[in-house]
Amino acid sequence: MTTELEWLPKGDWRGYEAYILGSLAAQFPGVWLEPDARLPGKKSGTMRQIDILAHARESVAFECKYFSRKVDVKCVETVLGMLNDVGLQRGVIVTAVGFSAAAKRRAANDDCDLQLELIEPNRLSKYQQRGAPLIFRAPIGISFGLVDGWTCDTELTNAPGGAVMMMYPLGHGLQSAMHGAPVIYANFLIKERGDETLAELAAPHQADIANDHPNYQFDIEHRMFADRSGTERPCLLRIARGSPQISGIEYALYVDYGVMAVVLVLCAPLGAADLSKVLLDVYRDSFPLDVTAGREEA
Known part of the structure; x- marks a missing residue:
């Protein structure tokens, strides 16, 4: 050993x-x-x-x-x-x-x-890594900031319907994190028509939450948030929570990258403090890359 x-x-x-x-x-x-x-x-x-x-x-x-x-x-x-x-x-x-x-x-x-x-x-899971998480789907890639004391997990990256990236506190494996720790996951959202708004892209996920948790309410905010390079992009921040809480609070940040959007979701367990700043910090420390050319996007 x-x-x-x-x-x-x-x-x-x-x-x-x-x-x-x-x-x-x-x-x-x-x-x-x-x-x-x-x-x-x-x-x-x-x-x-x-x-x-x-x-x-x-x-x-x-x-x-x-x-x-x-x-x-x-x-x-x-x-x-x-x-x-x-x-x-x-x-x-x-x-x-x-x-x-x-x-x-x-x-x-x-x-x-x-x-x-x-x-x-x-x-440790063999899928865990300590470096900053990088996700990509041509023509763009995103390098995100890593939460201090967390690890990045790629176990579900190639699984059907799986998240392209997950993050959770060090000391957990994927299963233990999903049953008792805050977890962040990321996915790309393809614009099938090419002109979908963030609200339209977010609607199916929101409908699923409402169906599973009829008592949950949604706080939605449309803002411009800047990444590490200072580039501001249209964002939709949604917080889903219920009273009484059944399965914690879900924070979702949808970011518009033009040809597609990226969603960052933070699932917080019952009793956790407000973690919206954690999710925003992951995005604010990010920067996009042109994966077709292998260089950082200007």
Whole structure:
């Protein structure tokens, strides 16, 4: 079994922490997970940093070690000292490459409950990628921004009726994301006549939502939004939600690229905060390409 994180650039410890945060969120829905937490040291008199703090009946500190070698006893003692300083009894050290024998013995022989966990890249889907998502259908392609702490998934790209691109938080696979995490997907919309409006292109999807969720209401806004190049395009932003909520809120952004349109849809789970800005940021960080010529569109 490989322990090399081929999906992360060398030294990308922030990416590893984001992946662990996503893994924990998938395992413990409803638990408040605070990344880059700070707690006051009772003995040191200074603020101590914790990679991820799980706020529960008994809080747990998670330390993520993206090392090229095994975690040693010195690292374990450092974490034990931090736990003792901030008054926490439980901690977890997470790594991708394992622990030395001395580190394991030291963790097992202390008053603090310190667990050692090995999180390897085999939890990742082979379809996931860390780079910015690029979708294309001649004559245009779109390179979108990637949400911080998310991954891009292409598993359904070639499936009949499948989205050409999906994004969701690191730590999830496609199925777990679709059943408990915010998910963004993108598709091209072909203008069969050539002069369809965004409202006409959006109508079939809206009718499907209304049929499945008769209690849902639609907030629709027509705006001009600019992408990374500063080019403004006609957009339709639609938010579908019901009271009471049955299956969360759906945000959809339709963007007119002339010969065709692109729809970005964000499906938010029940109880999620307003995520419309996330969807807009993905578009605002995008830029089009002329895939027939292999160059960025002017």
